[in-house]
Amino acid sequence: MDSSAFIFLLGIFLGASVPAWFVSRYVRRNAANHVMRAQALSLEQSLQDELNHLSAQLQDCEQQLSHARHVTERELEQLESTHQSALQQLQQQYSEGLGRAIGSFDSVGEEVGTLLGLVKTFERWHADMNVLIRHNREMHAMNDDFSTIVKQMVIVTLNASIEAARAGEQGQGFAVVASEMRNLASRAEKLSKDYRNRLYENDLITTTTFQGLQAGGKMIMGSVIGLNVINNKAKDALSA
Amino acid sequence: MISQNAKRSLNDMLERAIRASLLASPESPIDIEPVADVSQFSASKVVILSVSSYFFRMLVLIYFSPDELTKAHLASINRVDVTTMDTQTFFDVISECGNICCGSVNRDLAQVFPHVGMSTPNIVDKQCAHHLDVLGSSYQHHFAVTIPQGPRFHASLCLTEFEDLDFDIQVPEQQSSGELEMF
Numbered sequence: 001m002d003s004s005a006f007i008f009l010l011g012i013f014l015g016a017s018v019p020a021w022f023v024s025r026y027v028r029r030n031a032a033n034h035v036m037r038a039q040a041l042s043l044e045q046s047l048q049d050e051l052n053h054l055s056a057q058l059q060d061c062e063q064q065l066s067h068a069r070h071v072t073e074r075e076l077e078q079l080e081s082t083h084q085s086a087l088q089q090l091q092q093q094y095s096e097g098l099g100r101a102i103g104s105f106d107s108v109g110e111e112v113g114t115l116l117g118l119v120k121t122f123e124r125w126h127a128d129m130n131v132l133i134r135h136n137r138e139m140h141a142m143n144d145d146f147s148t149i150v151k152q153m154v155i156v157t158l159n160a161s162i163e164a165a166r167a168g169e170q171g172q173g174f175a176v177v178a179s180e181m182r183n184l185a186s187r188a189e190k191l192s193k194d195y196r197n198r199l200y201e202n203d204l205i206t207t208t209t210f211q212g213l214q215a216g217g218k219m220i221m222g223s224v225i226g227l228n229v230i231n232n233k234a235k236d237a238l239s240a
Numbered sequence: 241m242i243s244q245n246a247k248r249s250l251n252d253m254l255e256r257a258i259r260a261s262l263l264a265s266p267e268s269p270i271d272i273e274p275v276a277d278v279s280q281f282s283a284s285k286v287v288i289l290s291v292s293s294y295f296f297r298m299l300v301l302i303y304f305s306p307d308e309l310t311k312a313h314l315a316s317i318n319r320v321d322v323t324t325m326d327t328q329t330f331f332d333v334i335s336e337c338g339n340i341c342c343g344s345v346n347r348d349l350a351q352v353f354p355h356v357g358m359s360t361p362n363i364v365d366k367q368c369a370h371h372l373d374v375l376g377s378s379y380q381h382h383f384a385v386t387i388p389q390g391p392r393f394h395a396s397l398c399l400t401e402f403e404d405l406d407f408d409i410q411v412p413e414q415q416s417s418g419e420l421e422m423f
Contacts (some may be wrong), residue, residue, distance in 0.1 A: 126360070133362070197367070204368040207288055208299060208375060211359035215292030218357030 092231035100240060105235035112228040129210035136203050143199060147192040150185055155184035241377050242399065243406035251381055253409065254300065254397050257344035258385055262302075262338045262393060264317040271386040276301070278369045278382060281394045285336035286366050290359040291346050295403040298349075299375075300342045301323075303366055303394040304334055314409040335361040352407045372398050413415075 157178050164175035251274075259266045283303035291298045302312055306327065315322035316331045325333070340363040346358045372380060377398045385393040 197371075200365060200367040201371040201374055203364050203373050204288075205374065207362045207364055207368070208290060211288065211290035211299075211362065212292055212297055214359040215290045215297075215357040218359075219292055219294075219355050220357070220358060223355050 037188055101238055102235060105238070108231050109228065109235070112224055112231060115224045116228070118217065118224075119221060122214055122221075124212050125210060129206065129214075132206050132210075133203070136199060136206065140196070140199055143192060143196050145188070146197070148191055149188070150188045153185035154182065154189060157185050217229070242307065243404075245408040246405045247379060247410040249324070249348075249407060250298075250379070253345045253348045254341075254381075254383070254395060257300075257341040258302075258383065258393075258395055260344050261294075261341035262317070262385060262387070263376055269388050271384075271388075273384045273386075275382045275384045278366075278394070278396060281369070282392075283366050283394060285334075286364055286369050286414065287334055287361050288368075289342035289361050290345070291340050291342060291349060291356055292359075293349070293353045293356045295353065295406060296399055298345075298400075299372075299377075299385055299396070299398040300338070300345060301369060301396040301398065302334070302338050302341060303369070303390070307391070308328055308408070310334075313387065313390045321374075327343045327361055331363055334364065345397075348409055351409055355367045369396065372396070376400055 160178035161175060163184065164171035164178050167174065255272050256266075258272060259270060263270055269306055281303050283305045285306060287302045289300045291300070307394070311324040311325055311330055312322050314320075314330070314337065315325050318327070318333050318336070320333065342358055342361070346356055349356050375398065376401045379397075379401075381397050383395045385395060387393075
């Protein structure tokens with residue numbers, strides 16, 4: 001084969017192979033594009049399905065949420081209603097309790113007011129003590145009179161003894177009587193002194209006993225007045 | 241039982257009360273001495289007052305004689321004309337002194353005992369004081385009170401306790417006056 005034929009054949013070969021390469025390449029690319037498109041379509045379909053599924057789920061969730069919201073709102077309304085009712089009941093109970101408490105404070109105040117009337121009892125005791133002291137004073141005076149009489153009796157019996165001694169034998173019987181009288185007068189004098197001491201003792205016991213009653217009464221009155229002040233303060237605090 | 245602190249407090253209270261009640265001013269000179277018993281007191285009359293609590297009963301006694309010196313002294317500290325002071329006025333004045341004295345003690349005791357009450361004064365014969373023991377007191381203390389150029393008084397406190405007593409009241413040095421009560 002000569003060279004021209006070779007070149008010719010080479011030219012034919014080259015002339016055919018280049019288009020064939022382009023054709024082949026086109027075919028390969030076209031096939032790849034086709035695969036990719038198919039994959040993209042598949043992926044799109046898959047995404048669409050997923051989207052639809054999610055949309056459905058979202059719708060379910062929204063429905064559930066809406067339902068839950070309605071339930072919650074109903075429960076909340078019921079709860080508010082219950083609370084309102086309980087609150088009203090509590091307010092009513094508080095109001096009734098407050099009324100009872102204020103009533104109790106008023107009752108305590110009235111009782112305290114009555115107790116404060118005890119001062120009249122103490123005043124009566126004081127008046128009674130003055131009567132007793134006056135009575136004791138009169139007994140002192142009577143005893144002083146008695147004591148004076150007894151002293152005079154002692155002098156008289158002494159004089160009688162002297163006169164009996166002057167009478168000698170005839171006065172012996174009279175001397176015995178005078179001696180007995182003097183003994184009696186001496187005993188009466190001692191009795192009068194003891195009685196006077198008893199009267200002083202009685203004065204002290206009477207005075208201190210009634211003073212004890214009076215001071216104790218004032219102590220009680222102080223306590224009652226303090227109780228009244230506390231009661232009034234508590235009532236004012238509760239009423240405010 | 242009465243503690244030593246309580247006894248000392250009571251003595252201090254009465255001393256201060258005497259200064260407040262028997263002097264024109266608490267700063268005026270006075271001599272207050274403890275004495276053993278009442279038998280040697282020369283006075284003829286006694287002003288008695290009582291202070292009562294749930295825990296004790298206490299008597300305060302001021303011994304005096306209704307003589308001219310005593311009348312003049314009390315007239316001067318109470319700003320009363322001695323020439324117009326009859327027996328009843330004198331007894332009212334000495335009763336008021338006793339009231340001030342016992343009121344001072346009462347006020348001091350109220351620091352420790354919130355519920356105490358005080359009686360009004362009574363005047364009895366001094367012979368009554370010889371029978372203090374019949375009251376069953378557990379503590380007695382007596383003072384001789386000497387006022388320069390003035391009369392001589394005596395005072396006693398006589399305490400009966402119903403519970404053990406243990407307190408310590410610090411008496412301030414000076415205080416103007418005692419409690420005033422109508423009687």
